Amino acid sequence: MDSELLVRLILLLPLAGALFSGVLPLFLPQLRTSEGLIGTVSTAAVALPFAFAVYLFATFSGDPIITSYFTWMAAGDLSIDFAYRIDELSLIMLLVVTGVGSVIHLYSTGYMHGDSGFWRFFAYLNLFIFAMLNLILANNLPVLFLGWEGVGLCSYLLIGFWYTDLSNSAAANKAFIVNRVGDFAFLLAMFFLFREVGALDFGTLLAEGPGIDTTVLGFIVLLIFIGATGKSAQLPLFVWLPDAMAGPTPVSALIHAATMVTSGLYLLARLSPMVLEVPHIMVIIGIVGAITALMAATIAITQNDIKKVLAYSTVSQLGFMFMAAGVGAFFVAIFHVVTHAFFKGCLFLCSGSVIHSMEHVEHDLEAKGHNMAGFDPQDMRTMGGLKDYMPSTRWTYLISTLAIAGIPLLAGFFSKDEILFKSFELGYSGAFYGYVVWGIAVVTALLTAFYMLRSYMLTFEGEPRWPDADTVHPHESPASMTIPLWILAGLSIVGGYIGLPAVIQGGDLNWIHHFLGEPYGGPVHEMKDLAKVPLALKWGLVGFGSLIAIVGAYIGYRAYRPGQAMAYDTALQNRLGGLYTFWDAKYHIDDFYNEVIVDGLLDTSKKVLQPMDATLIDGVVNGVAALSQSVSNGVSRIQTGLIQNYALMLVLGVVLVLGLIMVGA
């Protein structure tokens, strides 16, 4: 099959789907309620591209396929085409986005059933896939940026999907505004790159980019990293992601866990040859990732909202990916992106299933006359014991929890262990920050296993904690929701085997490394000339990593074992005291932003800018306006309406023209 046609279809089918479910129902209101049709079309609009992506993957020859459709803009030396690039990196991302995307679309047909905005939801979701595909397939930075902004827009639309609740709109605004900061940095980086290289397509950039003067390149990479911290929720811009959980849960799974938030990593991997030229910036990337991972993990311990736990866990896992990027192991970052998409997607979908059934519980309780004012279907404190009622959700949640915890032989184990090993390897080769990153990663891995087990135990084990638990029972979700859970859970088990660790046959079976890595002909560069870690030490590290995960999981299990309910939370609170409160308050970062930046801006606006606007600017503007008006009034006296005056004016004009042309001549 013609690959150019396939790329075109991959891109256009989601767009067509978005138009179908977004535009047609505007004119045909009866279409809005035909959920079967809209759900099928939208899911097919992502599933078909997945099938094409598989075909492209299977027949991929190793040479990038570049298709250019038309010139978007041309001005002077700048010419930007709508060009797309299929190579190893974009293929992996393409498979993840369309694969996980279609599973989540399927899930959404069940999850959004009965919502009055069903059609709108699928239109946004398809539009998101289209934008995301633009982002990962783009062959130049502007098209990538188009997708980058497109996914931002869709994220905004979907976070505020239930816009009648003001807090949802606020969360959407927050996500959008915080992302602007990062996007601005990304734009600046693009301007710099154009100034230095004179082109923005990846072919030229990757060939000439690494040769840019190191100082300038340092700034460029730093700016790109700042852009990435916005989209991928890293310090200092991660604050929007937890709030983004206001959106429907499939959105959290698709956009805020599996795909969009990883685009920062994709960008760094794509530009890896340039990043590798500036080691001092890589230190920043690695350390920021490590600190973010640790901070988010500690916050996650204190959260009681099941989605918030997962949100902070996502921030933390993204931190892991940035650690990998910071130590120069970009392919490992992408590896973790892939496995994370499986298990975190699964976890979010499970939480959606749980929330769904807890909403039914709430509904039933209300029917029984309970006052449900303070009840929150997402609060783990009122859950417990769900395993008896929701077996599929429980098992898949458990599998993906163990996967993210890094329990050996599950997907998360391989990718996380590879991150630990790569940072250790760098430290072993003499770059001290490798050890620092490794140390923080180990602590974070321990915490991850702990808080994820906590969330599992609180939700599914023990005794039910909602009122009237004897008579009111939750129900398992329909098959359209549980099938996606099992698919993702299955992938969370086997997904790690695409990247077997270095201890096995000296890393020769690490398929993803061989596929992506530059030494093997792939597009993702990596740190070279690393010291060789002895095999025994490697085994030791693998064992240590496994131990950490198992110990963390065991502590979590013990602390929240059946019968204990929330007791350990109180104990932890007492033992840690102020530290726990500090974690619970999210390190006061939100407060800092609110009080210093938002309030500061508001204060400055009110006290300085507003008076200045009112007196100085308005004065000038009104003055100009008044002047124009009075001139206008004055001049309009000439416009008498009398034809004699008009003719006189004409004659004066003739004199003027003749006079001027004589001067000119």
Next chain:
Amino acid sequence: MDLSGAFTAMWADLPAIFSMLIVGAAGLVVILMEAFQNRDPRIPWLTAGAFGLAMGWEAFQLGTAPDTAFFEQLRTGGYAAYINLLILGAGLFTTLVSPPYLRRLNRNFGEVYALLLFATVGMIMLGTSNTLISVFVGLETMSVCLYIMAGLLREDEGGIESGFKYFVLGAFSTGFLLYGIALMYGTTGTMHLPEMAGAFPDGVPLLFWAGVGLVIVGFGFKVSAAPFHMWTPDVYQGAPTTLTGYMSTASKASAFAALILILFFALPSAQASLVLAVLALITMAVGNVMALRQANVKRMLAYSSIAHAGYMFVALASGTTAGYSGALFYLLVYTVMNLGAFGVLALLEWDGMAGRKQTLSSLAGMGLERPVLGASMAVFMFSLIGFPPFGGFIGKYYIFAPAVSAGLTWLVIIGLLFSAMSGYYYLRVIYVLYMQTAADVAEADRAPEGGFAQPAWLSTAAVALCAVLLLVLGVAFSGVVDVTEMLFIQADAMAQTP
């Protein structure tokens, strides 16, 4: 000249004036139809068909090389096709929006369409002329039809005033134009534009420049450049709105096209640049400043069209190929947005006096009541300001950029300041359309029940199409700009090798 083969040669040249023939013949048929059946409903369709057919023909001529026909009286090829497409497109649009409007005014005469067709014939001749003779014939054919159209509402004092003023002042300015033509012919000894530039091997006599000055006066009147603009607000206000739209676009397009041809081919040096720059300055100033205080939207748009003529003079003053091609591109954008704006006004008119008495406030809340018209009007206003991503923005870029290159930075800065000022009166329309409701305005300004023209889907669709076209022109403009540049490169090559 050997006239023995004249008829054969002219017979062979007939395809060159295919559009003129089709449109002219349609005009004759319309008159006959009207004679047999009053207000024959087929007339608008026939008119639209003639315009459409001619447009189809011209579309295929866009890429052809420049040439002349009828003993070098008329130009053919890409340039002519581009201008003709503009003019015919304006005619087609006017035919599509007019029937419901004129029916409501009880003026749905067949003659209107005949006049429209005949005026178009004149415009085509003017816009494609290669000699001063055809310039004059085309100009007058067009003008006489426009005079009648302006005074169509003959029971209304505004209508009479409109037609009469236009006629008297038009005749007056024609005198200057004719005298200018005489001087140019007298000093060069030729009527053919491309031959004039080379007619002075030993310096250009002052008398020639005087002739050029008078021709510029004549054209300045037609395109309503200040200080020859005084008729414009009165005429635009009193003429039936759809026809105002036609007058303000098609006639300007063809007059500018002819003026560009004269400037490009006939002038031996760039000495007219100063006078064009000063005219641009005055025109922009008068148009924008006067538009500020207009309460009547048609009058506001009349001043706005004066202002836009000023912007186009900026491009002409640069005197370069890039400037001329930018002006051609701007003509297209201007035609689309102005036609659309007048079209919307026509469909929202209820006072029975061609909108002469209707204030801006009478449109309060219309944006939400008539969503398609409202949204289109918003697009037109934004585009007229020169707001991206609409055509008006790109158009302004392509007329101002060549002027900067030609060293007229001061003029461009002033032009941009005036554009900023124009935001005030354009945005006010959007404000009234969307942020006011009928409850906010005085009783006298409210539309009576059923006062509007019957909503006709075809008219609405035509207006919406203009809005879409502006968006397209604002995004995918490079193709059109390439075309307008190519026209001059070809024409240049032809001028080099006579």
